[in-house]
Amino acid sequence: MLKVGKPERAAADDRWCEKVTVAFRNTGGAPVRSGTVTFATHVIGALGVDWATIESTEKLPAPIGAGQKKEKTWSVCVDAWRVPLGMHIETRDVSVKWK
Template identity: 65%
Template sequence: MPTPAGTDSCGTHRPRGGPDGRTTPPAASPSPAAPSRTTAPATPADLSWSAPVTEDTGERWCQRVTVAFRNAGGTAVRSESVTFGTHVIGALGVDWGTVASTVELPVPVAPGASANPTWTVCVDAWRVPLGMHIETRDVSVRWA
């Protein structure tokens, strides 16, 4: 005699299963977990700078020099030195030589921040005789 679905030959109730008669245990209920906060690793500092903007000081051997800096990276610039190349120019426009001077940039420059420091850059007065002047044209930067 056939047995009704869900009972065995003894008439006891058995759980329904898959086609092969086996049952699968209920899936574990997901435990409520806090959403994971994934932060992207910070990108390195990415410093760029402008050409120097100069202004006379009234002394032919000094200039005020402004350079614009921008950090487009994801990490602050923590140390920086700026080297200026100041050219000594004769009365007829001849470049008689270049004098290097190094200064420190006020740091840190935060990610996405800009800085526009101004320095007074001077060379020895004896290097710039009457009729000559200086032009700070070159900027090189070492940063970390």
């Protein structure tokens, strides 16, 4: 079983990007050998309105041995034109598929 931590967000150089750190803990008895991480990034307007959710996928930092924990930071970006001045992004949700 692979447990996924809450995404920790940090600002990046551009308003359409942010650095997202996620911790993974393998609580099962076998190693996790491969998989994908899907980020759900929300485009937020100046008044707090959630305008869109954009998904992006990266490779899981595998292998993760039985009982081990791994942490990785990704630069998560959306197309610049989706984030006009006064808007920002927030990567709120992370899902994982693994083998």
